[in-house]
Amino acid sequence: xxxxxxxxxxxxxxxxxxxxxxxxxxxxxxxxxxxxxxxxxxxxxxxxxxxxxxxxxxxxxxxxxxxxxxxxxxxxxxxxxxxxxxxxxxxxxxxxxxxxxxxxxxxxxxx
Amino acid sequence: xxxxxxxxxxxxxxxxxxxxxxxxxxxxxxxxxxxxxxxxxxxxxxxxxxxxxxxxxxxxxxxxxxxxxxxxxxxxxxxxxxxxxxxxxxxxxxxxxxxxxxxxxxxxxxxxxxx
Numbered sequence: 001x002x003x004x005x006x007x008x009x010x011x012x013x014x015x016x017x018x019x020x021x022x023x024x025x026x027x028x029x030x031x032x033x034x035x036x037x038x039x040x041x042x043x044x045x046x047x048x049x050x051x052x053x054x055x056x057x058x059x060x061x062x063x064x065x066x067x068x069x070x071x072x073x074x075x076x077x078x079x080x081x082x083x084x085x086x087x088x089x090x091x092x093x094x095x096x097x098x099x100x101x102x103x104x105x106x107x108x109x110x111x
Numbered sequence: 112x113x114x115x116x117x118x119x120x121x122x123x124x125x126x127x128x129x130x131x132x133x134x135x136x137x138x139x140x141x142x143x144x145x146x147x148x149x150x151x152x153x154x155x156x157x158x159x160x161x162x163x164x165x166x167x168x169x170x171x172x173x174x175x176x177x178x179x180x181x182x183x184x185x186x187x188x189x190x191x192x193x194x195x196x197x198x199x200x201x202x203x204x205x206x207x208x209x210x211x212x213x214x215x216x217x218x219x220x221x222x223x224x225x226x
Contacts, residue, residue, distance in 0.1 A: 031210070031213055033213040033214070041219075042202060042217040042218060042219050042220050043154070043202070043204075043215075043217050044217065045214050045215060045216065048213045048214055050210065050213075087154065089213070091212065091213075096166060096167055097142065097159070097161060097166065097208070097209070097212050098144070098156055098159050098166075098167060098212065099144075099156070099212060099213065099215065100156075101153065101154045103153060104153060104154075
């Protein structure tokens with residue numbers, strides 16, 4: 001079936017760099033988005049990769065490789081406030097105009 | 112911009128009662144999405160509208176769920192009758208059409224508890 005898989009949990013220390021991976025099983029898609037969700041909050045949009053390569057937005061970068069069916073979110077200079085869940089999302093084959101969200105990765109930033 | 116507005120923020124009701132959740136999308140956005148989030152099932156799309164027209168309701172769990180969008184600035188999600196398994200956080204999101212769907216703006220959510 002079509003799905004977006006992510007590690008369930010990642011732990012890193014403040015100031016470090018962390019990479020959250022997203023692999024997908026689909027025969028075609030149009031791009032990859034990333035969302036952040038703090039406990040008790042709503043998902044908020046972080047980035048969108050329409051093309052292969054790296055997109056940088058401040059401390060956050062997102063990468064996409066269609067040939068490898070793979071993308072990742074890179075967070076640099078981690079801060080405690082980055083502790084949250086991170087979701088990748090894509091329009092999957094036959095998905096019309098709707099996003100399918102990945103399983104989500106809970107990031108814990110420690111001192 | 113006020114962002115996506117949802118009401119109520121919290122709803123506690125008894126099994127069998129009708130529940131109505133409300134959403135006001137961002138002005139100028141022409142796609143609206145209703146999601147449900149639980150620990151067990153994650154973030155699920157229930158239904159979405161383009162230009163006020165329901166496009167895909169395949170995620171609606173059963174006939175007890177219905178959604179309407181009478182105009183560009185208002186949508187409702189109704190559960191009748193409600194059941195304890197409907198307890199979840201319900202999010203409304205809006206975006207522009209086409210590639211804009213990748214950049215969705217979520218409301219604060221309605222936390223529904225059915226006892």
